[in-house]
Amino acid sequence: MLKIRSLLLSVYIFAGVQVCAQTTNVKVEFGKELGPMKMEQMALGQGGLSEEPMLAGRVTEIRALHPAVIRLFVSEYYDVLPEKGKYHFTTLDSMVANILQTGAKPFMSFCLKPKLFFPVIDQDIVEPNDYEAWEQFVHDVVKHYLDKGTGITYWEVGNEVDIGEDGGTPYRFKPESYARYYKHTVAAILRADPNAKVGGPALAYYKSPILPELLRVCSAEKIPLHFVSFHNYNNSPTAIRGQIEYVKNLLGQYPGLKAETIMNEWNMDLFNPPLDPRFQPCYVAETIWQMKDVGLDWSCYYQIRDWYVSYETFFRIHSPEGTAFMTRWWNRQAQFSGLIDYQNQLRPAYYTFKLLSRMAGNKLAVTSSNDKVHGFATHDPKLRMHNMMLWNFSDQPVTVKLSLNDLPKEMRVRHIVLDASGSGLEENQRLRPDPFVQIKKGTQSLTLKLEPWAVHYWSLE
CATH class of the missing domain: 3.20.20.80 (Glycosidases)
Known part of the structure; x- marks a missing residue:
């Protein structure tokens, strides 16, 4: 498991912590472009x-x-x-x-x-x-x-x-x-x-x-x-x-x-x-x-x-x-x-x-073992970056094992969580950013937690 102190791909890493019995497996295939997302x-x-x-x-x-x-x-x-x-x-x-x-x-x-x-x-x-x-x-x-x-x-x-x-x-x-x-x-x-x-x-x-x-x-x-x-x-x-x-x-x-x-x-x-x-x-x-x-x-x-x-x-x-x-x-x-x-x-x-709207360019293959957890991912050749979203359409938290397959290069990543219940109205209060981190080329695996009705986004560039 890739250990990322600044919480790449989630606000939580569950190394050594008891998690929910049911785990969802999500795979994002960075090497499989499926045509324009539109x-x-x-x-x-x-x-x-x-x-x-x-x-x-x-x-x-x-x-x-x-x-x-x-x-x-x-x-x-x-x-x-x-x-x-x-x-x-x-x-x-x-x-x-x-x-x-x-x-x-x-x-x-x-x-x-x-x-x-x-x-x-x-x-x-x-x-x-x-x-x-x-x-x-x-x-x-x-x-x-x-x-x-x-x-x-x-x-x-x-x-x-x-x-x-x-x-x-x-x-x-x-x-x-x-x-x-x-x-x-x-x-x-x-x-x-x-x-x-x-x-x-x-x-x-x-x-x-x-x-x-x-x-x-x-x-x-x-x-x-x-x-x-x-x-x-x-x-x-x-x-x-x-x-x-x-x-x-x-x-x-x-x-x-x-x-x-x-x-x-x-x-x-x-x-x-x-x-x-x-x-x-x-x-x-x-x-x-x-x-x-x-x-x-x-x-x-x-x-x-x-x-x-x-x-x-x-x-x-x-x-x-x-x-x-x-x-x-x-x-x-x-x-x-x-x-x-x-x-x-x-x-x-x-x-x-x-x-x-950031899911621009070509669609990437995303698969999930849970019909409540879905996502989009794209390669945007115009802006020379990749984008990814995951969400949990459920009133129960979900633990996700996330596999990022065939990352084409080392990239800088920004993770954002949509905060719908907070009182702040500024964009950075609704779309709460984590610090940038680096991720290596190849295939990386992570474990993360999605709260009920959570919506998460990542930019990779």
Whole structure:
């Protein structure tokens, strides 16, 4: 066993100390690169709340997470079509500009219901009163952002179209009405930008009959469907994995579609979240591990920043019942969804995303004998370094025998522990660093302890 006084690879070395009876074996193969990690595709989302510049005050901190996309609700509160023949893009443009400032591309969830096409506020009126004019409107919106050179690729048709106002956007479709609406809307998107990627239906419930009908119609009528999107809020990462498997299996029945899978809203069960502050940061790491292990193409964590909603704003576009629900939920309930809270402070889960963003470059093989202990490791040729994370998604401590196989050279190592329960808000208090140490070339073995819900990171350079 390599003896490292300054606690390389853990805050604990257990030489001569009694440890837990159950030991987990973890191996990291530094000589086995498995292709690009693509961690930037485990991305972020924002919105459904306000036309105000929700991200403007935290652009730098969001940029540090390196998301490839940020999903944005293109909602009616942006007032893009205030009256016939008159467009208003200024407010929506500002939000798109903020996303671009983070280094991400907007992932546009098209949820607009202008009064010109939907004169009555009713979540069950889901199709416009004039499809020809609607297609021209959609075309003009997409063309506006194409001409501005925003680089937007993804256009999603609707948001949580199976539950209506409870999802923040007043659409409650039936399977046949969504398929029809989707067909008209994506025709307009692709007429404006033939290189766009289109999809949906951004389901709140992954087994909604809307998805099988959409797949059937798109397959039968050769309608483009570049991605399938769905949401889930669940305290079990393995349950989320099961939902991804269900959608992938459903897609497998239509091999001609070749659609990406995107879970573009996910988080803990926000109605019943675990209150231990250590849980959510570890949950983020474990859920993303399950997503990548099962082959999900993209995800967007919901959300970046919590924001109070305006009753008056939603009353213009929702029913009184829907407006009351949105206002109660966002303005009166304890919130756990945002990486940044109402007071503009970074929550501990933000730092999990920051550590995950360091998993850049090529993925290395990591194996574990315990289904509660997982990790990522990468070789980053751009920065000429290696990175590694381990976590314990369990309420019990775990002893780990860690084997670092085929280290390519002697390296300097920095170990960091994510402290979710401490009172300090500075980054070095949340991401607590140990001193640098040196590690030799070859294969090294260590024993370490992971506390419940622990998240650890190491840089090797």
